[in-house]
Amino acid sequence: MENTQQETRKPCLTLALETSCDETSAAVVADGRIVLSNIISSQIPVHQKYGGVVPEIASRKHIENVLPVIDQALKEAGIALTDISAIGVTYGPGLVGALLVGVSVAKALSFAAGIPLVGVNHLEGHIFANFLAHPKLEPPFMALVVSGGHTSLVHVKGYNEFTLLGQTRDDAAGEAFDKVARVMKLPYPGGPYIDALAAKGNPEAIAFPRALSGKNSFEFSFSGLKSAVLNYLNSAAQKQEEINTADVAASFQAAVIDVLVSKSLQAAAVCGVGQIVLAGGVAANSGLKAKVGYECQQAGISFYYPDPILCTDNAAMIACRAYYQHQIGDYADLHLNAKPSLKLGAREIVT
Numbered sequence: 001m002e003n004t005q006q007e008t009r010k011p012c013l014t015l016a017l018e019t020s021c022d023e024t025s026a027a028v029v030a031d032g033r034i035v036l037s038n039i040i041s042s043q044i045p046v047h048q049k050y051g052g053v054v055p056e057i058a059s060r061k062h063i064e065n066v067l068p069v070i071d072q073a074l075k076e077a078g079i080a081l082t083d084i085s086a087i088g089v090t091y092g093p094g095l096v097g098a099l100l101v102g103v104s105v106a107k108a109l110s111f112a113a114g115i116p117l118v119g120v121n122h123l124e125g126h127i128f129a130n131f132l133a134h135p136k137l138e139p140p141f142m143a144l145v146v147s148g149g150h151t152s153l154v155h156v157k158g159y160n161e162f163t164l165l166g167q168t169r170d171d172a173a174g175e176a177f178d179k180v181a182r183v184m185k186l187p188y189p190g191g192p193y194i195d196a197l198a199a200k201g202n203p204e205a206i207a208f209p210r211a212l213s214g215k216n217s218f219e220f221s222f223s224g225l226k227s228a229v230l231n232y233l234n235s236a237a238q239k240q241e242e243i244n245t246a247d248v249a250a251s252f253q254a255a256v257i258d259v260l261v262s263k264s265l266q267a268a269a270v271c272g273v274g275q276i277v278l279a280g281g282v283a284a285n286s287g288l289k290a291k292v293g294y295e296c297q298q299a300g301i302s303f304y305y306p307d308p309i310l311c312t313d314n315a316a317m318i319a320c321r322a323y324y325q326h327q328i329g330d331y332a333d334l335h336l337n338a339k340p341s342l343k344l345g346a347r348e349i350v351t
Helices: 046-052 055-079 095-113 120-133 173-183 191-198 224-237 244-273 286-299 315-327
Strands: 013-017 024-029 034-042 086-092 117-121 141-146 151-158 161-167 274-277 303-306
Touching: 013 055, 013 095, 013 173, 024 055, 024 315, 034 046, 034 055, 034 117, 034 286, 034 315, 046 055, 055 095, 086 095, 086 315, 095 224, 117 120, 120 151, 120 274, 120 303, 120 315, 141 244, 151 173, 151 244, 161 191, 173 191, 173 244, 173 274, 191 244, 244 274, 244 286, 274 286, 286 303
Parallel strands: 013 086, 086 117, 141 274, 274 303
Antiparallel strands: 013 024, 024 034, 141 151, 151 161
């Protein structure tokens, strides 16, 4: 009897590590888009008492957590290391000590198991989180990357073709959120607390500045806004005036969001793309998602953003990015090193 059954194709499995800041994460992703596991060990409770991330402590915690996190990721995915087709790892940008932990472990695994190594740019990983959340999403699109360390507008022309249109000149949006929250005596990380408080306030109560708001200017600046909030709070305290913290939070957040949204829409129009995606930790901000969604709907532009778990640092997004690099042979060798100031689009390729 003739065998009519076709051999089942094996999925391409990518194991990835993410240790750029204060989350130790390992994930297994199939064919670039199907998350089989995404284990995240957060250090937020450790750093909260310091009001921010302490690099030396973060590095030490990564050393403690990285191997158990990898074991858990493989176990949850139901596979062995020998089933993996590629190993991806964040090698920048980020905290140099933290990055070195992930890079060192990834290189060791790659060498020991004979599996190709892929060095992944953290910012590109954030953008690619959208492919996990939206399996039918395809380039080209405009990506707004907003996190604690970065605020950038990126024209994603293809899976491996990016153009950086503009970025922050000083504070990133998430950094501004955390600094304002600290002055307002809100817990770390401050972004979610500002977002929740802003929902109770009047966004037009205080006229905070919108820097670099000129037409077709794609750079950002939030240090002046941060200073304006601090000056307002200090002035009110000196005059013994009552401060409506909800109004302060709402007005500050509105100033940040207005600039982010207007520049994103302008960039999409200039580049002629009909899709905008959010990426990075601040992509979880409810006010930002609502504003971008509304403006995109008015402009007839499709809008995408990741699930909250994929907005913060995680290895699943790194695995997704690594898969598409693996497809074109964009590998790193065992000389791969941490690059804390890595620029978007930079590569480590075997020659």
